[in-house]
Amino acid sequence: MRELILGGARSGKSLLAEQRATASGQRVIYLATAEARDGEMNRRIAHHRARRPAEWGCAEEPLHLADALVRLATPETCLLVDCLTLWLSNLLFAGRAAAQAEAGEAIDCPLFAGETGRLIELLPQLPGHIILVSNEVGWGIVPMHPVSRLFADEQGRLNQRVAAVCEQVTLVAAGLPLSLKAPAP
Numbered sequence: 001m002r003e004l005i006l007g008g009a010r011s012g013k014s015l016l017a018e019q020r021a022t023a024s025g026q027r028v029i030y031l032a033t034a035e036a037r038d039g040e041m042n043r044r045i046a047h048h049r050a051r052r053p054a055e056w057g058c059a060e061e062p063l064h065l066a067d068a069l070v071r072l073a074t075p076e077t078c079l080l081v082d083c084l085t086l087w088l089s090n091l092l093f094a095g096r097a098a099a100q101a102e103a104g105e106a107i108d109c110p111l112f113a114g115e116t117g118r119l120i121e122l123l124p125q126l127p128g129h130i131i132l133v134s135n136e137v138g139w140g141i142v143p144m145h146p147v148s149r150l151f152a153d154e155q156g157r158l159n160q161r162v163a164a165v166c167e168q169v170t171l172v173a174a175g176l177p178l179s180l181k182a183p184a185p
Contacts, residue, residue, distance in 0.1 A: 001129050001183065004162050006136045007172035016172050017080055017133045018052065024129050026078040029057035031068055033087035048082070062090045063111070066118040073126040084134035084162065088155055091115055092147075101150040116158055123165045134159050136171065 003020065007013035021028045030052055036042045052058075061068035065087055072079055081087075092098045095111035123130065138156045143149050163169045169181035 001168065002123050002126070002166040003129070003131045003168040003170070004159070004166045005131065005133050005170045005172060005177075006159060006163075006180075008136055008139070011172045012175035013133050013135075013172040014048065014082055015051075015175070016170065016177055017082060017131050021056075021078045021080045021129075021131055022053070024078040026076055026129055027057070028053070028055075028078045028080060029059060029072050031065075031072065031079055031081045032058065032060045033062055033065065033081065033083060033090065035062050035086075035090065062087065063094055064115065066115065066122045069119075069122060069126055069130065073128050073130065075127040077127075078129040078131065080131045080133070082133040084132055084158060085137070085155060088116075088158055089151065092151060092154065097150065098147050101146045104146065107150065112154075116161070120161045120165060123162070132162060132166070134162065 005013045005017045005020075021030075032045070032048075034041060034045055036045050049058075059068060059072060065081065069079065069081075091112045092109070095109035097107050097109035097112050100107050100109065135155065136159065137152050143152055163181065166181065167183040168179075171178045171180050
């Protein structure tokens with residue numbers, strides 16, 4: 001089963017994902033995409049670590065998410081990916097996409113296109129329970145900066161593509177889950 005949990009910043013999406021992972025009854029592996037590049041991000045990561053059960057496994061993969069999923073997915077495992085938003089940001093800045101957007105060039109980033117395409121292709125084939133967390137960033141104004149516009153556009157596209165291959169999609173607002181797509185009975 002593949003599940004996408006969407007929401008805004010501080011909406012409660014990660015907490016809901018953690019609750020659902022626990023409720024799965026399976027061995028849980030938390031797959032983190034964040035990179036601690038400053039003190040504020042270090043604090044965010046520490047907060048997430050502190051509330052996770054000690055028996056959960058943890059793996060970190062900032063770029064090659066599909067490879068990590070292939071390595072870790074088993075029928076007995078629940079993988080919690082937190083989050084697609086940071087992963088997308090990592091991809092845009094690791095490749096040339098952000099620099100191309102900044103320069104007003106057309107985006108040609110094989111790393112970004114290859115990794116996102118591979119994730120979408122792979123998700124339906126994975127065993128076990130996969131929970132993916134992602135931010136819904138498209139409800140604000142159109143950003144002024146070209147890199148921010150690129151990110152908002154690509155995040156929306158990624159969320160749509162992931163939602164299409166997931167059996168369950170939940171939107172979280174103010175800590176309250178709203179089912180957008182439920183598994184077929």
